[in-house]
Amino acid sequence: MSDITLASEITVEEIQHAGDDAMIAHAAMVSTRGGAAHVPDPPEEKISGLIRFLMANRHGTPFEHGSLTVRVHAPIKVWREWHRHRVGWSYNEESGRYKDLEPVFYVPPRERPMIRPDGFKSARPAFDFADKDQYELVRMHLEAGYRTAYLHYQAMLEMGVDRGLARDVLGVGIYSACYCTANPRGIMAFLSLRTYEPGAKFPSRPLHEIEVAARKLETIFASHWPVTHKEFCENGRVAP
Numbered sequence: 364m365s366d367i368t369l370a371s372e373i374t375v376e377e378i379q380h381a382g383d384d385a386m387i388a389h390a391a392m393v394s395t396r397g398g399a400a401h402v403p404d405p406p407e408e409k410i411s412g413l414i415r416f417l418m419a420n421r422h423g424t425p426f427e428h429g430s431l432t433v434r435v436h437a438p439i440k441v442w443r444e445w446h447r448h449r450v451g452w453s454y455n456e457e458s459g460r461y462k463d464l465e466p467v468f469y470v471p472p473r474e475r476p477m478i479r480p481d482g483f484k485s486a487r488p489a490f491d492f493a494d495k496d497q498y499e500l501v502r503m504h505l506e507a508g509y510r511t512a513y514l515h516y517q518a519m520l521e522m523g524v525d526r527g528l529a530r531d532v533l534g535v536g537i538y539s540a541c542y543c544t545a546n547p548r549g550i551m552a553f554l555s556l557r558t559y560e561p562g563a564k565f566p567s568r569p570l571h572e573i574e575v576a577a578r579k580l581e582t583i584f585a586s587h588w589p590v591t592h593k594e595f596c597e598n599g600r601v602a603p
């Protein structure tokens with residue numbers, strides 16, 4: 364019986380990307396320039412002015428001309444939420460039928476808010492920090508549950524039970540890896556819902572762990588599409 368690993372890290376690693384802010388501007392310019400659309404190296408003010416206009420007026424399709432692929436390692440509870448983003452996203456996830464699931468389980472870091480405060484409202488969930496004892500207890504409960512679950516999982520695998528059935532005993536805290544590819548428009552739609560920004564036009568209250576992943580994705584996105592990202596933020600983080 365193998366031991367379990369407890370992890371708090373959620374990783375988002377860039378695999379490849381295509382496109383940039385200029386490509387989005389080019390795609391939009393075909394609208395008025397037709398066959399003469401491709402202006403080599405349009406000036407930066409032209410690109411940023413056009414992207415600002417497109418964002419503010421919700422002309423979304425030029426933002427589909429680009430692609431970013433990331434490999435994400437996160438607990439399955441993150442995948443249950445991430446995979447709800449259907450439009451402009453492609454996914455391939457590690458199989459629980461064709462391979463044994465590795466015994467890597469999520470435990471929250473100390474700074475993860477987790478205790479429901481008095482007056483908690485589930486429509487606007489916000490949590491307090493756990494004190495030291497509460498935090499240790501949370502970790503203890505999670506670890507005990509994970510250990511028991513993985514023991515039963517392994518016992519069933521040793522019996523020759525279908526992996527796709529044996530995994531039913533494992534919870535949503537076990538890690539899974541996924542390749543995710545999206546265009547800038549899909550990424551902005553995701554970021555607007557999976558990050559909390561009090562100044563956003565429609566502030567969302569996402570699950571902490573998907574927000575951790577979303578913030579890492581946002582850093583990669585902003586590095587390749589800095590103007591688009593800036594205008595997205597200045598437009599109240601509303602996806603065009």
Ligand SMILES: Cc1cc2nc3c(=O)[nH]c(=O)nc-3n(C[C@H](O)[C@H](O)[C@H](O)COP(=O)(O)OP(=O)(O)OC[C@H]3O[C@@H](n4cnc5c(N)ncnc54)[C@H](O)[C@@H]3O)c2cc1C
Nearest residue numbers: 444447448449450451452549552553556557567568569570
């Ligand atoms: C804070 C939070 C709490 C949530 N709580 C719950 C919950 O309790 N239960 C639950 O089931 N889900 C919940 N969700 C998931 C949510 O309902 C969406 O499934 C998820 O956010 C994906 O959003 P989306 O449909 O806009 O994304 P996508 O599927 O990527 O769609 C993008 C856009 O395409 C358009 N579109 C896509 N499909 C259609 C369609 N069939 N018809 C018309 N237009 C379409 C819409 O404009 C949509 O906004 C929650 C999400 C958040 C952020």
